[in-house]
Amino acid sequence: MKIRDIHTKLATRLRLSKRFDESSCAPGLGRMVLSAEQQRSSRLMSLPLEIRTAIYEEVWADAGCVQHILLRDGGYTSMKCITTHATSDDDLMQQCYNHGRDHFEDPVIWRRLMSTWGNHWACEELAQSQTGENRSKGASRSQFLTLMLVCKRMYIECRASIYSNVTFVVHDIKTLHSITNRRRLSLMDEVRYLNIAARLPIRRVSKAKMSPEGCATMIVWRECCRALGELKHLKAVDLWLDTCEPSWRAVVCELQDGIVNPYVFNDRLASVLTVDLPMNPEKPEVWQSIAAIEPRFQIRARGWPLFRALEGTTTPFSIIKLWPSAEPGAPQPPLVFGTTRCGPRRPRRRAGILGAG
Template identity: 30%
Template structure:
């Protein structure tokens, strides 16, 4: 069961605990010890997918398996490089890609574009899991399986609006049970820096800072133990323009201890950027990783164009 759009949709666990039958005459609860039952629940989650995307579809929150392999490189850069070089060799005025790669280049799921592709090709796949069957069998299984589910499954968010709605604006009674979260967020420059523009308590710090505060509270007071945060810009700006230290000043408290931050590689070296960027070797309160940023950007007219920060002189 992934987060619902309203906390009222989550069952009242104290009431369930008070009214659940022990079912000691059943083979499952009467003969199998708890540790064996938990092993069975764990296999349910493995079969269903231990990483689950949470996203909005037709105005409702839903989920689908995440297919991204940790450490897997984004092959879209290689494909774009080939297309770009073909354009240079042919001296044509536009980039020509087929529909499949065009959709991949423009995916709003960021580095999880394969997950979106699979979800769109097989919409029924997200319903073929064992989450609901386990949780709807009976009250006792719901209570046991729920703890196991949220301790085992990582929820993956690919847009700030859904993450903010699910965790900040409308959390459910099961949100405190979350152990692991992943985010791959492409945000406008101003949203990423909003909390630095309006630093007084009377002013809204913005959804990004509010999300970081909520995550910090989930680590401090509840069960959250692992967070991975991948950031990029959603507008046509170079990453070196981002004040990384400003943007990540929203990360406070105990959150940093269990946080891995993934940022684009900085492609320029300017001395005046030093106070704002994390340089190699700098100590950070969180684990910092760099990844190669995508080499293209969409335009209002539709076709892709090479980002200015990746343009190289024409070889002569």
């Protein structure tokens, strides 16, 4: 970020700002006992708090106001999020549509559809493009830590500013469980805004059993939800939810019993929660059992995907276009008995060419 840029932005903010209420921006600072050494530790501390606060926010914006938390090599690290929630899923469907075929092979799009980072597939690719050396350099230059470590007072101001301005993203259950249960991060106690992207190993148990590993993951998921429900400062939690296996995606549209049910939120968590689901926003009757779950939470129907990746086929990286009847709640074609057709026939499934949803 250029000095001229921050100067211009600060000048604009100061012209537009109302009378500054210091206590509203940094509650509790008055109680701080600062040594003379600490006060001299930075020229920044001689500036009015309003300007310091503006500087912090510009620095966070430059570093990225949405940050992934990653469990890596036994410790935590952060990474700027480059995903726009509103377009990531649509972008992927558009990439599939651009192929102009109902069945095609594309390793890049296939990996994006199956990304363990969920809708943050672009962030995954960014992380993979960074070498270990670059990652360590990036960590050493963390703009967050650089300011926080200046002095005790700035550390507290920065913490307050970060919690008010930064959204944290967790895209895997292992990290989520670690920061909420196993090696709880202190920042989680005061975090305000949290995005979660989760692919859960759930199936329709009436048709296929959950694997022992899948059941274990769902137990971990429940522990995460319980811990999140205890965080008193959470103001908004955005959960992007899908299944690990695309062929079982429709399961999240129905209320399931037992360990398969991922909607285990207490009152506190549900009150701040928005769940983003692969559902048709024009067919709320299809997912009304989810909408009726108590305690209620917000639902964002991102639309039923038109394409999905195939797994376990002889042709790798296969992607298919789903038939309209594969969508939950869509009219099903009548059964065909013998050679008599009882109406529009659903095209025969050929070696994984067509998906059941």
